[in-house]
Each structure stands twice: as C-alpha cells, then as structure tokens.
Amino acid sequence: MKFTAAIAAAVLSGSAEAFWRMECRGRSGLARIDPLVNPGVASAHAHTIFGSSGFTATSGTDELLAGDCTSCAVTQDKSAYWTPPMYFKNAATGQYKLVEQVGGMLSYYFLNYAPGETKITAFPHGMEMIAGDTNQRNFTAGESAPTTQKGLAQKAVGFNCLNYGLAAEGSLYRHFMPDKAYLDANCKDGIRAELMFPSCWNGKDVTSKNKMDHVAYPSTVMDGSCPPDFPIRLPGLFYETIWNTAEFNGVDGEFVFSNGDPTGYGYHGDFIMGWEETFLQSAVDTCTNYSGRIEDCPLFTIQTEAKSQTCEIKKPTGLLATVLSAEDLVGPIAGLPGGVKLTPGPGYVVKGAAPVSDASTVVVPTLSHSAGSTIAPSATAAPGGIFKENNAAAAVAKVASVTSVEAPATTEKPTLSLAANQKISKTSYLTQGGSVVEVIVIEEVTTVTDELKTKTVTAESRKRAHRHGRRHN
Template identity: 50%
Template sequence: MATSSKVTSPMAAAALLLASLSGVNAFWRMDCHSPLGLARIDPLVDYGKIAAHSHIIFGGDNFSPTAGYDDLIASESTSCRAKEDKSAYWTPSLHFQHSDGTFEVVGNQGGMLAYYFLRDGGTGQQIKAFPAGFQMIAGDTNKRNFTGPVPDPPESDWTADELTQASLAEKALGFNCLNYASGKTEPSLFRHFLPDKSFLDANCADGIRLELSFPACWNEAAGVAPKGSKSHVAYPNLVQDGVCPEGFSTRLPGLFYETIWRTQDFVGKDGQFVLSNGDPTGYGYHGDFIAGWDVPTLQKAVDTCTNLDGTLESCPVFTLQTQPEMAAVKLSMPADLKNENCAGPESTLPGNVPIQSGPQPATDNHGGVAAPTYAPSSYAAPSKPVVPTVSPKKPVYSKPSYPGSFSIQDIQNAGVASTSRIATSEASSTSAAVYVAVTPAPSAPAETDGGSIIGTTTYTSDGAVWEVAIKEIDITVTAEPTGAARRRRHLAQHRHIGDSHGL
C-alpha cells in the first residue's frame, strides 16, 4: 500500500490515496452562493397557497407557490453555480427572538452547498439521475424529539431499531458548531439538535452549520412526486451510504444540504434561536427539493464527473457562473407576499407561527394568511428544550464517512486490518473510528497526527483558498499469523486557509 514513486505532486498523491480507499466515492458540491429570497413559499407542502413558515430559497428563478419541473426547467437563470442546474432547494430560515419578544432572521453566510454524492454502498449499482418531475422532502417539521442514543454509536453497533427508516431520518440532521481557530472540526451529522444560545455563544465562534441528508433510494413504481413527497424514497442503511431497503432498488445521487448561519452576531444578547417553523430544538429541521435538471445532462455528469475533489471545475459538463452572476438572481415575489417582512425585526415569526418546544409533536400551523397582522408575542426566558449535551471539545467520531472526508474505516475496507489506527490527540480516549478531515479546517491547525509534512501546495476552489499538505505517517498493519508491522503512508490533508472573496 506504499505510495508509488511515480507520484510527484501533493495533489497527485492526494488523488491516489483517495482513489485507493474503498467506500470513498465521487461527489461534487453545488455552490448556491446567494439565496433567491426569504419567503413563505413551499410548493410541495402548501401548493398554490402562502406557506406556513418562511424559507431560505435557492435555485431556478421560476420558483413560485405553484412551481414544478416544467417551470424550473424554463427558468432563465439560477442562483446556483452551474447554469444547467435549475433545481429548487429550500429549508426553514433561522431566527433570533430578543428579550423584548421581537424576531429577526439570523444572517446567512455564503448561501448554501448542495452536495451530490455518487455512492453505491459497495454494490456496483448504477446511480440514476433524478428523473423529470422528481421531488422529495427530508425531515419532519413537527418533530420535537430524538429517540436514539446520544451520541450515535459506531454504525457497526446500530441495533435493528436504529436501522429503521424513522431512526435513519433522525440521524440525517446535523448541527455543526463552527470554531475555526480552535483547531478542531466536528464531523457532519454529529449532533442532531440545535444547541442552546449559551452553548453557541461559548463554543461556536464562527456560527452553526445546519446539515440535511436526503434519501438516496427510490421506488420507481411509486412515481416521481407522490402526495407528501416522502413515500417514494428511503435512506440507505448508513444514512448517506450503505444498502437500499427492499422495494427501493433505484439508486439516486445522495443529496446533502449545508447552510451556515451567523449565530455569532448575537453573542451577549438575551434571547433564543428558533427555526421559522417555531422549533427551538432543531429536531424539526427539514428541507425540500424539486429537480430542475435536463435529465441526460445530469446523467452524463453522474457517469463521467467522478473526481474525488468535489469541485465543479473538475466536471466539464457544467457551465459555471461567477458569484456576482449568482447574486443577481432574485425571486419574483408573489403579490400577496410583497408586504411581508420575513427578515424582521417583527413581533412574531413570519406567519405568526407559535414556538413549540415539545417533546410532543408540534401542531400544524397552516394559516396561509396574506400580509399578516403582527400581534405582539409575550416573552419569557425560554425553558430549555429537551436536548442532550454533546461537547465539541471531545467529539466522538462515529461516522464512517462524511462530506469531503475519509476515515480509518475506509482504509480498513481497502485491506488494512481492523486493529490499524491513525492516532490523533482526540483519539486516545475513544475506541470509535478516527477521522482525517479534508473539508474546511482552521488556519494553522494543531499538528496532532504525529506525521511530518513532506510537501504542500495551494489551490483556489469556489472562492476559497486551500492548502494541501502531504504527510508521511506510521500505521500498524496486522498480518495473521505473523503479527504487526510498521509501514509508512502518505496522507493528504486539505486545509481551508482563506477566501478569495469578501464573505
């Protein structure tokens, strides 16, 4: 498993290492740099009506309360980077309730990323492009509890209860505490609830990243858009990877949303964070998707854009826009919503949505009133929602894979014995798998893996400046029955060291 002497550049070494790891598949990140708008529009749940709560919306400019595939395909432009992607992506917005009872939207950092993962669960199954008319919903707006153990146990220890679709859907939500200066990053889908304000103030200096994984298994017989847009799809048994359940045999791209909110702007201010659907726990986070792709174009991208770096530049199928071009694309606001101020400050959440902390399910609130009359809402120091405590200081790395990363489990799958480990300072206290991040990491992170850097290079992608450091590290390989042997291995780490734009 030694690195070939023909590999002469750090980037080539990184690509070779990633390509050698079973379980790490191609993906790309669809950068939707600026939202179309913030509005109570949701054509999947409240078709033709004013939606119950506000959403932050990205994608094709023909999005509307009645938008469907044909409308989106006919969009003149999109707020996402690839001109070919006229899809619609939307999630609830995040708001802050001040101590005087008023609400204002939390600032969004850099739009959203929609990851397209090309994972087949090791089956060799073809991944099929989203068909014309395809739509789906992930998450449950009324959910206010979590039924599984906290934190997630290693996937190899998941019980039958934890492998149900209901449990997998609970694990498909993530709330990633961002603190780049700390030298530590949390795995995606590590925490399944929204931390309270005191935790965010103390630990998340760079905000909170809300994450959502969509089902990637489709029952073609159920159609592309059944009522409710959930019954036709299912999660593979590892949420983002693994095997599809019986009856859902068609493999789709694994869609994954990331949206960053600037909770750090409210440090020292009295109040609470709450999603626009009245959820202060995060358990009711959800998202919607309507495909707006020309199907042959998307299928060509799925079949041919199989690089492991996740950049759109690696895929010649796409015609890429600049950030100013994306930012110029805005929603045509329906007449009955033009006077609604979803951003605030206002005395209620948009649509007069009540705050419901659970743990019982929230009640539906589909008033659908136009230009609502805001009634002052009483404010009291919020009672803490029923959420567990998971410290970011000692994260438990229990996922075998997450966006843009690979794990020791991937190396094990490539033929290294199960006793092998890449040691880090955080790993000594846990028996769970340890991750080597290649997604954005803080500037000058602490060198904790014991390796020595043998080469570096930098490159720019999607406006971000990255450094690739190639390290040589020791790993132990157990060869039965002769025992263990030490080997040297080249390891690639991608570090986010800055931005080429003013985000």
C-alpha cells in the same frame, strides 16, 4: 528550477467516492412559499430559497426549467432547494430578527454506489422530495443503528459547531441545535445546519402524497444498502447552510427556525429536480472526480458568483401577492412570519395544539466538540452519527431523558513520518461507510539547478476535499 509536488496520504482507512459541491451563493428568494406542502397558497412558515427563478407556489420541474436564471453556480442546474431560515428572539424586546446566512448554501451531490453496484441513476424528470420532519421535537432514533426509516431520517439532521481555530467536527455529528450559552462559548464562527436526503428510489414514482414515501434512506444514511422496495440508487443530496449566530454573541435570547422549532429536531428541506434529465445522467456518469469541484466537470457551464447573486424568483401575483407583499421577513418583528408560535416540545407538534409560550423551559442536550479526525474507524459512531451496520451503541443525546452526553471515545491517530524535504501542506476530512478519513497533503520540495534560467512552478494533485472545517463563502 524549483517545483513542488503534492502527495495525498490517507492516514485512516476508508474509501473516497465521487461527488460534486453545488455552490448556490445567491439567495433567489425569502418568502412564505412552498409548492410541495402548500401549493398555490401562502405556506405555514418562511423559507430561504435557492436555485431557479421559475420557483413559485405552484412550480414543478417544467416551470423551474423555464426560469430565466439560477442562483447556483452551474447554469444547467435550475433545481429548487429550500429550508426554513433561522431567527434570533431577543429576550429583552421579545422581537425576532433574521440571522444572516453566510455564503448562501451548498448542495452536495454524492455519488455513493450501493454495495456491489456501479450505477447511479439521475433524478427523473419531475422528482420532488422532502427530508426531515417539521413537527419533530425530540430524538427517538435510539442509541444503536436505526432499523427504521424514521430513525435514519432523524440521523440525517446535523448541526456543526463552527470554530475555524479548531479541527472540524464531522458532518451530522450532533443531531440537535445547541443552546445559546453553548453557541456563545464554543461556536465563534456560527452554526452549520446539515441535512441528508434519501438516495434510494422505488423506480416508479417521482412524488408521493407526503413527498417522502417514494424514496428511502440507505442503511447508513449517506451510503450502505438500499431497502428491497427502493432498489434504484440516486445521487445523495446533502444541504449545508451556515448561520451567523456569532452576531448575537452576548445578547440574551434564543435561536429558533421559522417553523417555531428551537430544538433543531424539526429541521427539514425540500427539493424539486430542475436539471434536464439526460444532462444530469451524463454528469453523474462523467463527473466522477474526488475533488468535489464543479470546475473539474467538463460538462458544467459555471457562472460568476456576482451573476448568481442577481437571480431572484418572480414576485407572487393575485391573492397570494396581497397576502405576502406586506410581510417583513427580516425584522426586528414582533413574531415569526405567518404567526408561527414557538413549539419546543419535547412532544411531537400536533396542528391546532396550544403552543408553549416559554421555549426556555426545554431541556437541551450537550455534546462536546470532537474533531472529525480523532475517531477511529472501529468506533461505534463516526463523526456525523454515520455508523456501521453492526453498530451496537452510538453516543446519542436524548432530550427526553438525558441532559448531558459525552462525545464518543477517541483514540490517537497514526503517526505520519516525513522526510527532510517534506512538509504537511493541508488536511481535509471525509466520512464514508462508517469510516473517517483524514486526507493529508504533503509538499515535497525538489531543487534542480538549471544554468540557463530559474523558474518556479507549483503543481498539486488534489484528492477529495470535503472541507467541513473551512468557510464556504
């Protein structure tokens, strides 16, 4: 008989930690609704919404849990995940059109322990939080590793230029939205918006006035040490959304998020906990595979993609319905939903300030493609802007003073020797603790003669496969 054994080899140093990838293939809503920022009324800008059908302008955890369905793959997850959608402004017509969202969204749950710890605490009942700042229009985190929460938050936003013909860029590698010319020339498969949430909690409050002050980022954004006042480690939420910018390749215009931000610095996301707390704690304690596959967690009940795509939020009622029912959020439309104006910065957006009418005047940095696997662990900035705590100088673009930034220096990766009966089957990349890991799966073929019969069986031992260079639709 003939069989294939798969061997995973970590070529670069680094430690893989458990995670799972929550697939939310169906969009449950597209509306100007935001129960965290504008409870009970129409929100300032449009949102693309995923998760529980119980999502409303006033919903919390209880209302989400009471929802009839979820647009995510795991039926026990009735959380709400939402971000601003992307629009394309046509230069010839001045009209806006919603950019296609490819494959819904992914929400990663990283189980990254704090140094010396072995405990991850599930989100408590009622937990709600916001990552990112809708009014940010420049990058002020500086070139060295940030020491403030504001700096870490700016590093937690990323835009990954997708070209499936090249090696993948690292997560959070670029902290700004590339301009139209760069997207047309380099990102033939679109752009992936990325957002990391804080994973350190004060252990007391499930919310705060600004939905941020009760949580904090660890020292290296995705992992590292928590601040002393935020000692409880939570699952690390990481949002990924792919936008089909390639649909507008060759068309004169610009991309802008629904909050009026063409820079990407103001990208943000919201989260309301929608799990049964005891169940989520069991999942955190039990589902510690490196594969990232929800199928590898025995606790999860997984619904079909077709089923998840049928789940929708209920239509608003009363005065809110009157305000929102006539809105066209898809386009082409004359302006952004809610009358939002373009605010390209570089100054911080102040409510009531006069908007800039021509966003094309903003200076956009450039950052060339850099494959995630080519940066050595000793580099000051790993792909994704995930840095070591002793980092002295990371290559970061500043819109206020820099118009072009080179990618971090690269070194050749180690050579892997293969036996005659071995071949590389596939590779994947992951970033942990400032180190980049390239995982190579090697197929080793062994032939055994059986005079009675011949049978082919394939078995593959999977390591963590956080495949940022592949489609997730």
